[in-house]
Amino acid sequence: MAKFLKGNLLNAAVEEIFDNCDRQLIIVSPFIKLHNRFINSLKPKKENDKLHIQILFGKNEKDISKSFNLEDFEFLKDFPNIEIRYNEHLHAKYYSNDSKAILSSMNLYDYSQNNNIEFGILTNASIIDNLAGQLTSDNLDNNALEYFQQVIKDSDLLYERKPQYNSKFAGLHKVYTQSEVTVDKLSALLDSPTTKAKKPKFTQTTTSSKDEKVVGYCIRTGEEIEFNPERPMSNKAFQMWSKYGDKDYQEKYCHYSGEPSNGETTFAKPILRKNWKKAMK
Known part of the structure; x- marks a missing residue:
């Protein structure tokens, strides 16, 4: 049963999407700036190779750093099973985990969450069941999931990290060994600090003349x-x-x-x- 959300209930529902993702997390938002609450929710999952994270952002084709925060990329890029895509025409917002999804007007951005009048529609969407061909939710859930999976597929892949496995017991069991970056166009686009000189360490500066710039x-x-x-x-x-x-x-x-x-x-x-x-x- 779909549920209409607004205000704090909407913010709490989006946070719950992050808290309860175990196998799948989908973030579709033109502008992305992760709140500390979302970062804290994801930190314990950073070693979970089974968690597949899909992120799609958009807008600002001349400077995509205005739409996707460099610091968030530095945090997210080390997850073992993640893809980050870009679509300049993106305006839709959609957040989904293993069992629930939110269709919303709200960007995943602090300012939107704290200041704008936003809404969301919460549905029960089982992505795992969908992949297994065992659809249990209503048409709204299925149609939304299928639509956004196609939108993600048709968008530009800027970063991908995939888990690697060794097979055991005649291929009946897979053991996670490591994760490899297969695509990385995003570091250069966001001007990754790893390619820059490090920032100078803090030193207190004084001036001897009022005419000098402090x-x-x-x-x-x-x-x-x-x-x-x-x-x-x-x-x-x-x-x-x-x-x-x-x-x-x-x-x-x-x-x-x-x-x-x-x-x-x-x-x-x-x-x-x-x-x-x-x-x-």
Whole structure:
């Protein structure tokens, strides 16, 4: 039986999709930025070679990093059984695990979850039963699943990692040995930090003249920029942030010191409380 969801019930249902995936997780969303709750749900599953993750994102064909977060890719790419695809025409949103699915208006993005008026339709969709030819759910579930599987298949494969197995007992039993990357076009497209020089370590910078530019740090990337609490981001980070303009979105670094802020800094409050007096001198 399909169920209409909105507000906190919708957010909770999407979180449950992540919590309860064991064999299959499908994420279809033009924009993807994983909330820490989703990351924490997936971390214990990182060694599960049986969990097949399919991710499809879209939009921003000239700079897909605006649609799919580099840090999320760094987290997801090590899962042993995952494919990430791209379709510039994607507008639909769909989230599914082994037993349930959500058709929704909501992007998998913090701003959408916290600020927009969104809805979702929760259905009982058994992907495993579908693959086995044992359909038990209604037409809505089956039609949605079949449609999105085809959309995923027809989209551009940017990253794939597949588990490898050894056969035992005359092929009756398979033993997982390792996982291999078979396709990786995404690292270059997202400008993976592994191809860049490492960021400079934090050092407190002082100036001897008021005319000199005071060094600050981008609250999103940690890189050195001019100190300006009203614009505490690099140009590239600011462009990404301005797409949604959420001044209370949790960031990673202190604009004054460059040290990790563990989410305590935002665009509205870019300086850690303990550094505020020193920053205003």
